[in-house]
Amino acid sequence: MLKTVLQQEIAARGPMRLDRFIDFVLYHAAEGYYRRTVPVGKTGDFITAPEISSIFGELIGLFFLDYWQRANCPTPVRLIELGPGKGTMMEDMLTSFKRRPVIFEQLSVHLVEVSESLRALQQKKLAPYSFVHWHCSLEEVPDGFHLLIGNEFFDAFSIRQFNYRGSGNKNTWTERFVTDDGDNFGFVEMPLSHPPVDFTPDAPCLIETSETSLAYADLIADKLAKKGGLGLFIDYGAAKEPWTGDSLQAVKNHQFVEVLAEPGTADITHHVDFLSLQKCFKNKGLKTFDILSQREFLTNLGIELRLEQQKKLLSPQELKRQQLAIFRLIGPQFMGELFKVLAVGQNNDITPAGF
Ligand SMILES: C[S@@+](CC[C@H](N)C(=O)[O-])C[C@H]1O[C@@H](n2cnc3c(N)ncnc32)[C@H](O)[C@@H]1O
Numbered sequence: 001m002l003k004t005v006l007q008q009e010i011a012a013r014g015p016m017r018l019d020r021f022i023d024f025v026l027y028h029a030a031e032g033y034y035r036r037t038v039p040v041g042k043t044g045d046f047i048t049a050p051e052i053s054s055i056f057g058e059l060i061g062l063f064f065l066d067y068w069q070r071a072n073c074p075t076p077v078r079l080i081e082l083g084p085g086k087g088t089m090m091e092d093m094l095t096s097f098k099r100r101p102v103i104f105e106q107l108s109v110h111l112v113e114v115s116e117s118l119r120a121l122q123q124k125k126l127a128p129y130s131f132v133h134w135h136c137s138l139e140e141v142p143d144g145f146h147l148l149i150g151n152e153f154f155d156a157f158s159i160r161q162f163n164y165r166g167s168g169n170k171n172t173w174t175e176r177f178v179t180d181d182g183d184n185f186g187f188v189e190m191p192l193s194h195p196p197v198d199f200t201p202d203a204p205c206l207i208e209t210s211e212t213s214l215a216y217a218d219l220i221a222d223k224l225a226k227k228g229g230l231g232l233f234i235d236y237g238a239a240k241e242p243w244t245g246d247s248l249q250a251v252k253n254h255q256f257v258e259v260l261a262e263p264g265t266a267d268i269t270h271h272v273d274f275l276s277l278q279k280c281f282k283n284k285g286l287k288t289f290d291i292l293s294q295r296e297f298l299t300n301l302g303i304e305l306r307l308e309q310q311k312k313l314l315s316p317q318e319l320k321r322q323q324l325a326i327f328r329l330i331g332p333q334f335m336g337e338l339f340k341v342l343a344v345g346q347n348n349d350i351t352p353a354g355f
Contacts, residue, residue: 002031002264007180015177015188018248019158019212025263026156027114033264034115034156040085045251045267048152049234049294049335050089053325057092059301060232064093064147065100066353067230067345074145074228075106082138082150084111087122089151094129107131110141138219146229148220154277155235155269157213159248162196163189166204178260185260197242205244208270214280221284224346231281231344232352237272239291239340247271274340281344289343289355295336298329300354 006024010016016024026033039045049056068077079097081090090109097103109132113119119134126132135141161176173196174189197207220231237247250259252266259268278288292300307322314322330336343352 002028003262005031006178006185006263007182010178010180015179015190017160018176018178019160019210021178021185021263022158022268023212025268026158028264031264033267034118036117036264038086038115038117038121039267040118045253047254048085049329049339050092050151051086052328053322054088054092054095055303055306055322055326056298056329057089058096059298059303059306060089060149061093061096062099063232063301063353064149064230065097065103067350068103068145068147069100070350071145071228071348073102076142076144077103077107078110078141078144078146078148078229079107080110080112080138080141080146080148082112082148083153083156084113084122085118085152087111087118087125089149090122090132091125093149094126104131108133108142108144110135112136112138112141138216138223141223143223143226145227146224146231148224148229148231149234150232151234153235154210154213154216154233154272155237156267157210157216159208159210159270160196161246161248162192162207162209164201164205164207167200185263187260199242201242201244205242206246207242207244208247208273209243210270210273210276213272214276217277217280218284221281221286221344224286224344225284228346228348230346230352231286233272233277233342233344234294234297234339235272235274236335236338237274237340239274239278241275243273243276272340274342278342278344281342286344286346289345289352292341292355293337294339294341295330295332297341297354303330 084090112135163174171191173192175192176187177190178185179188247270248259250257250266250268257266274291281288328334
């Protein structure tokens with residue numbers, strides 16, 4: 001059991017740094033959360049935007065198609081999805097691509113997925129398409145013009161958490177580690193000899209960093225730099241500086257649960273620090289655009305108009321269902337404000353649609 005493996009490691013090596021604990025819980029080769037379960041969907045632990053309405057993936061398909069056309073249709077095109085879940089968004093994006101069949105002449109699809117069970121679902125869903133390839137890492141994707149999407153991808157990366165207690169305090173900075181009392185896991189604060197960030201907060205606070213996210217952003221930037229393209233990242237999070245506050249959370253059966261309880265049975269995530277990601281892409285020479293809320297992005301892409309167009313084709317029940325779904329995607333009290341959208345492009349002057 002994962003709990004035993006963690007207990008043994010803590011007994012042998014002492015308290016475990018939080019990011020290592022998260023990586024263990026999510027990605028342990030045999031028992032990790034993403035190795036064992038199908039987390040997405042009604043029968044899983046959480047629902048994501050592509051599972052709420054097919055209009056989400058279709059609009060993003062049109063968004064990429066438009067960008068590719070305005071970039072003068074470069075080839076070969078690699079449509080890449082990081083962490084594609086059940087494959088629903090890819091299926092919906094490809095439906096939109098059928099409006100410009102010429103793109104299929106030079107298109108291949110690349111799904112970067114760590115979960116075997118999700119991979120099996122994706123393979124089933126995308127079976128009609130012969131040009132789909134699976135990878136464990138983005139590095140394996142062949143070069144080409146990249147159209148790359150990550151929806152709820154970065155929230156899965158591990159974080160570190162630091163407490164600032166104010167200058168003059170004996171333990172000015174501490175870092176959160178995970179310990180074990182034999183029954184339960186708990187947090188313990190370990191003193192730090194050096195500040196973990198390059199600024200001094202005004203008041204006591206908790207600060208999060210995600211080195212694994214920034215390392216992955218670096219990798220994405222290197223890939224986009226080779227032959228150009230566009231990256232789009234959608235996730236819950238904020239664009240605020242400084243990045244303070246505890247955003248670590250665990251979700252099981254659509255409910256928030258204790259982060260350290262029953263490791264491996266719940267999805268552990270955090271809110272994405274969009275400004276740090278944006279800065280990382282900028283430092284790598286990519287062009288970044290204003291961070292939008294999901295509501296702004298989807299509204300700018302015409303989500304309400306699209307529903308209006310479909311009205312005549314839908315039964316009253318189906319129309320009601322779609323209206324509720326769209327409200328869930330853009331309503332400020334649902335996903336509309338909590339979710340943010342970051343676009344990063346390479347080597348041309350094109351502003352992506354919606355930005
Ligand atoms: C929260 S789910 C989102 C799924 C999908 N994008 C959606 O919106 O429905 C996270 C996805 O990322 C995958 N994943 C998590 N960490 C990953 C990693 N380091 N590399 C590749 N895939 C990863 C998971 O298996 C899952 O498919």
